[in-house]
Amino acid sequence: MKRISKERLPEVWQRISGIFDLFLPIKKERTVNFSLWREGEDVDLKNLRTAVSPKELVFPQTETYLKFKREGKRLNLQSVGVQGDPYVIFGVRPCDLKGIKLLDNIFLSEPVDTYYREHRERGTIISLGCFDPEETCFCTSFGVDSGQYSTGADIALWDIGETLLWEVQSPKGDELTQSLSDLLEEVSSRDVERLEELRGELKSKVEELPLAKIDPRKIEGTQQEIFDKEELWNEISRRCLACGTCSYGCPTCHCYDVQDYKFGEQGERFRCWDSCMSSDFTLMAHGNPRTTQMQRVRQRFMHKLVYYPKNNGGEYSCVGCGRCVERCPAHLDIGKVIKKLGGEG
Numbered sequence: 001m002k003r004i005s006k007e008r009l010p011e012v013w014q015r016i017s018g019i020f021d022l023f024l025p026i027k028k029e030r031t032v033n034f035s036l037w038r039e040g041e042d043v044d045l046k047n048l049r050t051a052v053s054p055k056e057l058v059f060p061q062t063e064t065y066l067k068f069k070r071e072g073k074r075l076n077l078q079s080v081g082v083q084g085d086p087y088v089i090f091g092v093r094p095c096d097l098k099g100i101k102l103l104d105n106i107f108l109s110e111p112v113d114t115y116y117r118e119h120r121e122r123g124t125i126i127s128l129g130c131f132d133p134e135e136t137c138f139c140t141s142f143g144v145d146s147g148q149y150s151t152g153a154d155i156a157l158w159d160i161g162e163t164l165l166w167e168v169q170s171p172k173g174d175e176l177t178q179s180l181s182d183l184l185e186e187v188s189s190r191d192v193e194r195l196e197e198l199r200g201e202l203k204s205k206v207e208e209l210p211l212a213k214i215d216p217r218k219i220e221g222t223q224q225e226i227f228d229k230e231e232l233w234n235e236i237s238r239r240c241l242a243c244g245t246c247s248y249g250c251p252t253c254h255c256y257d258v259q260d261y262k263f264g265e266q267g268e269r270f271r272c273w274d275s276c277m278s279s280d281f282t283l284m285a286h287g288n289p290r291t292t293q294m295q296r297v298r299q300r301f302m303h304k305l306v307y308y309p310k311n312n313g314g315e316y317s318c319v320g321c322g323r324c325v326e327r328c329p330a331h332l333d334i335g336k337v338i339k340k341l342g343g344e345g
């Protein structure tokens with residue numbers, strides 16, 4: 001393990017951005033998001049939750065697959081490869097890091113999504129642990145210990161005050177670390193002690209969080225029994241405005257639509273994020289199998305809490321990042337749903 005003084009971080013970013021596109025949590029007006037770093041940007045490493053999760057860097061909001069053009073009776077097709085240069089994401093929080101792992105389960109299993117794979121291969125992820133969770137955080141309910149979790153990161157950082165501890169996690173992370181070696185220092189035994197103190201303090205902070213008792217493993221019933229709780233789903237879904245905010249901000253939601261955009265004799269085929277909360281989601285030629293908002297809301301939570309774990313070794317498709325808790329205009333979030341289904345303990 002190495003250490004880097006926070007004062008020297010701009011030098012690190014300068015160096016990395018000379019080789020890669022560098023994305024950092026950057027504040028623009030009042031919103032923090034992972035954005036391309038340039039000198040002078042307002043980097044906010046204290047922010048725990050960017051408005052949009054960093055999933056947009058591995059799974060872009062829109063992505064063109066091919067371009068087409070009519071020429072007489074012929075339709076010429078031109079495939080479009082993955083856009084973007086090799087990149088580094090600096091400061092990915094543990095919940096969002098696990099979100100990327102959950103996306104990997106979907107997109108990297110057979111048949112592999114080759115666009116996603118290429119985005120993942122081009123990227124180097126530098127995570128940043130959390131020792132001061134917010135009131136709307138509940139990542140521990142989904143198996144993320146934010147003082148320890150670094151699965152999938154190439155380099156893991158731990159903020160111990162004036163200094164960040166720097167831990168290489170992969171050959172890619174090692175290569176980047178080597179190129180920055182003159183900026184990094186050796187850790188002292190006091191640094192390591194401080195890290196362990198913070199990890200210990202985190203445990204008691206987490207127990208005090210308002211959502212600490214949420215436990216999806218306590219939800220009882222078979223898939224069919226949970227699905228059939230119509231009265232409960234009606235009650236839960238009544239307030240939903242179908243705005244889709246919960247899906248677009250969520251680090252684990254991964255549904256997308258494929259559309260053709262035609263202008264004159266030419267056009268593009270692209271994919272774009274979609275939301276199961278929208279009334280035209282799963283709309284097919286014969287109609288839509290989900291005709292009410294209750295059915296759509298039920299689908300979202302059944303997928304996250306029942307279907308996904310069933311097909312992915314018990315992992316839930318939620319990481320407790322708290323974005324939907326913070327952002328849903330109707331105050332309908334997954335924490336409330338889990339409690340209503342009996343998942344509290």
Ligand code: SF4
Pocket residue numbers: 239240241242243244245246247277327328329330331332333
């Ligand atoms: S953010 Fe809230 S209101 Fe909007 S679609 Fe999601 S649950 Fe419904």
Ligand code: SF4
Pocket residue numbers: 246249250251252253304317318319320321322323324325334
């Ligand atoms: S469902 Fe809500 S809390 Fe869970 S990962 Fe998505 S946005 Fe975060």
